[in-house]
Amino acid sequence: MTTQSVSEELLRLKNVRKYFGLPGAPWRQAQAVKAVDGVNFVVRKGETVGLVGESGSGKSTLARVATRLLDPTQGSVEIGGVDVTNVRGRKLRPVRRKIQMVFQDPQASLNPRQSVGTILSTPFRAQGIRPTRAQLVELLQQVGLSEEHLERYPHEFSGGQRQRIGIARALSVKPDLLVCDEPVSALDVSVQAQVLNLLADLRDELGLSYVLVAHDLAVVRQVTSRLAVMYLGTIVEEGPADQVYSAPAHPYTKALLSAVPVPEPGVERDRIVLTGDVPTPIAPPSGCPFRTRCYKVQDVCATVRPVLEPVHGSTEHRAACYFPEPPPPERTR
Amino acid sequence: MAEPVLEVHDLHVTFTTEGGLVPAVDGIDFSVAPGETLAIVGESGSGKSVSSAAVMGLLPSNAATTGEVLLDGRELIGLPNDELRKIRGNDIALVFQDALSALNPYYSVGWQVAEAYRLHHDVSKKVAHRRAVEMLDKVGIPDAARRVDSYPHEFSGGMRQRVVIAMALVNDPRVLIADEPTTALDVTVQAQIIRLLDDVQEEFGTALVLISHDLGVVAEVADDVLVMYAGRAAERGTVRDLFYRAAHPYSLGLLGAMPRVDVPPKPRLTTIPGTPPSPGSIRTGCPFQPRCAYTHLVGERCITERPELTPRPGEGDHEAACHLGRRPEALL
Numbered sequence: 001m002t003t004q005s006v007s008e009e010l011l012r013l014k015n016v017r018k019y020f021g022l023p024g025a026p027w028r029q030a031q032a033v034k035a036v037d038g039v040n041f042v043v044r045k046g047e048t049v050g051l052v053g054e055s056g057s058g059k060s061t062l063a064r065v066a067t068r069l070l071d072p073t074q075g076s077v078e079i080g081g082v083d084v085t086n087v088r089g090r091k092l093r094p095v096r097r098k099i100q101m102v103f104q105d106p107q108a109s110l111n112p113r114q115s116v117g118t119i120l121s122t123p124f125r126a127q128g129i130r131p132t133r134a135q136l137v138e139l140l141q142q143v144g145l146s147e148e149h150l151e152r153y154p155h156e157f158s159g160g161q162r163q164r165i166g167i168a169r170a171l172s173v174k175p176d177l178l179v180c181d182e183p184v185s186a187l188d189v190s191v192q193a194q195v196l197n198l199l200a201d202l203r204d205e206l207g208l209s210y211v212l213v214a215h216d217l218a219v220v221r222q223v224t225s226r227l228a229v230m231y232l233g234t235i236v237e238e239g240p241a242d243q244v245y246s247a248p249a250h251p252y253t254k255a256l257l258s259a260v261p262v263p264e265p266g267v268e269r270d271r272i273v274l275t276g277d278v279p280t281p282i283a284p285p286s287g288c289p290f291r292t293r294c295y296k297v298q299d300v301c302a303t304v305r306p307v308l309e310p311v312h313g314s315t316e317h318r319a320a321c322y323f324p325e326p327p328p329p330e331r332t333r
Numbered sequence: 334m335a336e337p338v339l340e341v342h343d344l345h346v347t348f349t350t351e352g353g354l355v356p357a358v359d360g361i362d363f364s365v366a367p368g369e370t371l372a373i374v375g376e377s378g379s380g381k382s383v384s385s386a387a388v389m390g391l392l393p394s395n396a397a398t399t400g401e402v403l404l405d406g407r408e409l410i411g412l413p414n415d416e417l418r419k420i421r422g423n424d425i426a427l428v429f430q431d432a433l434s435a436l437n438p439y440y441s442v443g444w445q446v447a448e449a450y451r452l453h454h455d456v457s458k459k460v461a462h463r464r465a466v467e468m469l470d471k472v473g474i475p476d477a478a479r480r481v482d483s484y485p486h487e488f489s490g491g492m493r494q495r496v497v498i499a500m501a502l503v504n505d506p507r508v509l510i511a512d513e514p515t516t517a518l519d520v521t522v523q524a525q526i527i528r529l530l531d532d533v534q535e536e537f538g539t540a541l542v543l544i545s546h547d548l549g550v551v552a553e554v555a556d557d558v559l560v561m562y563a564g565r566a567a568e569r570g571t572v573r574d575l576f577y578r579a580a581h582p583y584s585l586g587l588l589g590a591m592p593r594v595d596v597p598p599k600p601r602l603t604t605i606p607g608t609p610p611s612p613g614s615i616r617t618g619c620p621f622q623p624r625c626a627y628t629h630l631v632g633e634r635c636i637t638e639r640p641e642l643t644p645r646p647g648e649g650d651h652e653a654a655c656h657l658g659r660r661p662e663a664l665l
């Protein structure tokens with residue numbers, strides 16, 4: 001049963017900046033890496049959000065700020081409606097229970113000397129809880145593994161199985177929100193499909209909400225309902241996944257989507273090949289961060305940074321561009 | 334069809350290790366003609382890189398290689414090392430899978446490209462340097478004359494990949510083997526590299542062997558495809574054969590497992606249960622049998638008899654190594 005009311009907010013980032021720089025002297029801040037540079041981002045209950053963008057665009061940094069693994073340089077982090085920006089140490093425990101992170105490299109994120117049972121107990125212990133065996137078995141079953149795996153060690157598992165263990169560990173404390181940073185990029189396609197189906201099942205069966213950070217746009221389309229596109233530390237477009245994928249409004253999103261190869265030999269596609277490289281996040285361009293590579297750039301683009309504004313007559317689909325792409329022509333059904 | 338420039342017949346590579354013999358490549362055949370692209374696809378560990386290293390004669394000493402590798406009809410397997418060195422990097426060049434770390438951090442990119450040229454051309458440093466600038470320009474390094482003296486760390490991943498490709502192409506090889514040339518790169522850069530390889534082929538008629546696990550890239554650039562599984566060929570044919578008439582359950586599984594960006598998502602991706610076998614662990618029957626959803630339609634034979642590549646009736650050179658006579662998707 002669904003209601004029209006706006007559902008509960010799990011995560012809200014307000015105007016978050018994260019600069020990596022030399023601490024201290026203010027003049028050195030000019031040399032800081034502006035990894036995240038003014039991001040507003042909300043995840044509501046039941047949403048599955050994809051966060052995409054090129055290497056270095058700030059996806060992982062944003063994910064780490066959201067999960068309170070990194071302090072923001074500026075701005076605030078609200079989890080479950082509570083401002084936790086300045087919560088530290090032991091006081092973070094209840095926060096950690098609400099939001100959990102899954103990392104890219106299943107190999108590196110699991111302690112090789114711990115059995116699966118021990119690995120899965122760790123988050124419970126951090127909450128001061130002693131899990132029962134039945135609880136651990138239930139977790140394994142949720143990710144498609146079974147009781148017999150409890151006494152085994154990470155090296156006895158395949159990459160895909162290790163990633164499931166990573167997901168099971170994150171699920172152990174029944175978080176409201178899972179933040180997965182490139183959870184399948186180290187996996188072969190057949191194994192990747194297993195993990196993506198698992199994420200879809202957890203969404204459907206447990207009502208799990210997650211943020212999926214990835215650079216593979218096809219992977220993200222498969223399992224998310226909303227999409228946010230990052231470029232040079234800012235979100236340049238966001239909206240319902242089907243709208244953004246079928247009718248991107250920001251030139252960067254359009255170029256990015258057009259660059260993804262499609263498995264249909266002989267079908268010619270219009271491709272926008274971007275020239276040049278992403279500028280350095282130490283000195284991003286004035287105005288629109290994408291203007292040095294944009295095929296639509298005008299003088300105004302160098303003035304003030306465009307902000308996210310509704311496009312295509314939708315309140316939820318927004319892009320930060322002075323000249324967004326028009327909506328698609330009426331589709332016939 | 335043009336005469337192939339590179340032909341590989343019944344290639345076997347076996348490693349001697351402490352754990353015993355590892356048959357990493359277990360009898361594969363392929364060929365590629367000037368200006369054509371052959372893609373070799375398959376999951377991690379299926380023997381793609383080992384095959385290309387075998388063609389180049391670049392395997393470690395614990396590897397035994399048998400079969401034929403013919404470059405313009407000339408057998409390369411068993412050639413003495415000094416003969417091979419004349420061919421390697423000159424007639425046939427390899428872009429390594431881990432290309433980005435193949436660059437030496439202590440030398441400028443221009444020096445490295447020039448050295449690759451001087452290895453096969455008796456020219457002055459100045460001439461080689463000029464050639465390096467020309468190549469860097471050709472692969473799309475902006476302002477090449479100035480950037481030629483830069484060091485690898487001053488370049489982005491995509492630019493370094495271009496340098497590596499410039500190095501491989503500097504002697505106008507007839508065959509280029511590119512092992513996952515775009516895997517570590519963003520899609521935007523990947524699109525640039527694909528276009529570059531395409532332009533090079535057009536201009537020089539280079540034969541390209543592209544090793545990739547990205548079926549999207551393969552669909553876009555390949556003429557022919559070889560699907561490898563556990564060191565063997567599962568299927569071979571034109572790119573259209575593979576994508577529109579896949580005949581091997583494994584190929585079909587790979588295609589179904591791939592999420593797509595251009596159409597609304599399917600409720601579920603097809604998965605292939607289990608994981609690929611380690612080389613040599615399956616001795617009889619079909620190496621794909623433990624994961625195959627169709628084996629019950631064939632029965633015993635999948636376990637007792639190893640399927641060989643067999644032509645698909647009425648489909649030209651399309652071949653699959655599977656006991657199922659008919660197209661699999663029609664059967665489930």
Ligand SMILES: Nc1ncnc2c1ncn2[C@@H]1O[C@H](COP(=O)(O)OP(=O)(O)OP(=O)(O)O)[C@@H](O)[C@H]1O
Binds near residue numbers: 020055059061062281
């Ligand atoms: N601890 C750090 N110190 C300094 N700079 C950092 C640090 N962590 C990240 N950066 C820089 O911040 C920027 C954003 O990095 P981030 O890892 O968030 O990008 P990303 O979008 O996750 O990229 P990828 O797709 O490669 O994972 C990059 O320029 C990176 O070099």
Ligand SMILES: Nc1ncnc2c1ncn2[C@@H]1O[C@H](COP(=O)(O)OP(=O)(O)OP(=O)(O)O)[C@@H](O)[C@H]1O
Binds near residue numbers: 357377
């Ligand atoms: N020097 C070696 N000694 C023993 N076994 C080896 C050696 N090199 C490779 N192998 C084995 O040979 C098999 C094939 O490896 P190969 O590198 O060709 O795989 P690949 O298809 O290129 O995989 P990937 O997609 O991961 O690059 C693997 O099982 C690997 O472990």
Ligand code: SF4
Binds near residue numbers: 251289292297306324
């Ligand atoms: S604001 Fe200007 S430069 Fe930026 S994306 Fe839009 S058109 Fe391009």
Ligand code: SF4
Binds near residue numbers: 622657
């Ligand atoms: S031979 Fe049998 S097990 Fe192998 S792919 Fe064909 S049906 Fe499957």
Ligand SMILES: [Mg+2]
Binds near residue numbers: 060061
């Ligand atoms: Mg990252």
Ligand SMILES: [Mg+2]
Binds near residue numbers: 381382512
């Ligand atoms: Mg390889």
